[in-house]
Amino acid sequence: MKIIQTLLLAFLLMILILLNACSNEEEPSKEQAREKPAEAVQTPAAPTQAPAAQEPSREEKIKALKALIPPGVAKRPETAEEFAAFPPGRFANLRYVDHEEEILPILQQFPKVEQPDQEILDLYYLALLGLFAEDYPDPQQLMDEIKMASFGDPNIEDPRFQFKERYNVEIILDASGSMAEKMDGKTRMEAAKEAIREFAASLPKEAHVALRVYGHKGSGKESDKALSCGSSELVYGMQPYDAQKLQNALDRFQPTGYTPIAYSLQEALKDFTGLSGDKNNNMIYLVSDGIETCDGNPVEAGKQLAKSNIAPIVNVIGFGVDGEGQRQLKEVAQAAGGRYLLIRNQNELKKEFQQAREIAYKWSQWRRHASFVETLNRNKRMMDIHAYHYDWVTAAREEKYNLFFVIRALGNRDILSKDAEKALNDIREKQFDVAYKRGDELESFLRSLTEKSYKEAIDEINKKYGEHVTGN
16 A cells, blocks of 8 residues: 555656646746847847937027017017017917917927027017917007097097087997807806997987897808808897897897908998988997908908098907907007907996996086086096006916916926926016016006196107007
C-alpha cells in the first residue's frame, strides 16, 4: 500500500512539473519580456510623429495680433474724446458668460505668449478691445440730449425743435425673430409692447401716435426671406390714443422674421403724408435689436427722411444690439439728422419714451407757461447729465468685467502664461481707473452747464470738444 501511494505521489509531481514548464514557455513574465531583445518582440511599427509645433516668433505674434485689432486703432484710449471715439468691439454690450460658446473659437486665433514685452502686451490688449470695447457716450450724443432736453427753446436754430401746431409720434418696431430673446424674464417684444402701451397712454389727448411693425411675417428661414423682408405694416395709423384699438394692434404680431429697416423707413415717410414740418412736430422712434438683414440700405433711407418736407426728429434706439449693430444704427441716425441711443433693458426703453412724453407735455403747455417750460428744461438737463455719467460708468464696468473673463479663458487654455495673464490684468485695472476718472471729470463739466442757456451750453461743449461734434 505504501508503495502504491509513493508511486501516485511521484506521478502527480511529474505532472505538475510538466504543466509548469509549458506555462513558462507560453507566457513569459514581465521581467522576461523586458529582458528580451527588441527585435525578438514582434509589434506593429509606430507611425512617424510630426515634430511639435514651435511657438510663433515675435514677428509672427505681432502680425497675428495686428490682424485682430480694429482698423485705425493705434493705442489705448486715454482722454474722454478717445474713449468715445474708440470703435465698439464685436461683443460690445454683450456679456462674455452669455456668449462663451461663440467666443471660445475666436480666442484660438490669439497667439500663445509666455514672456511678452510691453509692445506685445499693448497689442494684445488692443486685440482684446476689438472684442469687448464698450460704446462710451460721445460728445455729439451729449449735444443731442441737451437739445432734446431744451425742446422749445427759442435759441435753438433747428426749426424741428420749435413747437408747432401739432405733435405726431410714430414708433417703428422690430418684430424680427431675435426680439423673442429674453431680457430680465421677458422677451424683448413683450418689454417693448408694454413700454409702448404706457407711453401712448401718457400722451396729451391732443397728440397723435402711430405704430408701424416690420419683420412680423414668415420666419427666419431662407425660404421665407422674401415674405418677411416685404413685411412692414402700419398697424395703428396716426391718430389720438385709443386704448382698445392700440391693444388690438399690438396683439396682431409676434417676433418671427427678418429685419427690413430700410423698407420700413421708406414706408414711414408715407405715413406722414400731409404732415409737413412747418406746422407739425414729427417724431420717429425706430426700435431695433439688430442690423438690416434684407439687403436694403437703411443709411440711404435715413437720408431720404432728412431731406423730406416732414422734417422729422429721428430717434434710433438700439435694443441690446452688439458692436456691429451699434455701428450701423449710429450711421442711420446720423444720416437722418437724428440721434442714436443704446438701451439695455425695458426700464431704459421706458425712460426714453418718457422723454417723448415730456416733450409732448411741454408742447401742450408752452404757450401759457413759457417760464415753467424753461424750468422743466433745466431740470431735464440735470437728469440727462446723471444719465450720461451713469452710461459712461456702466460701459467702463462692463468692459472691465468682460475682459476679466476673456483673459482668464486665455490663461486656462495655456494661450497666456501666468505672467502674461497678470500683466494684461494690470493693464485692465489701470484702464478702468482711467475710464472712471474721465467719467467723473465729464460729470463735473456737465454740471457747470446746468444754469447756462442752451446756446451757452452748446458753445461750451463746442469749445471743449470741437472736432468731435458734428453740429448743434
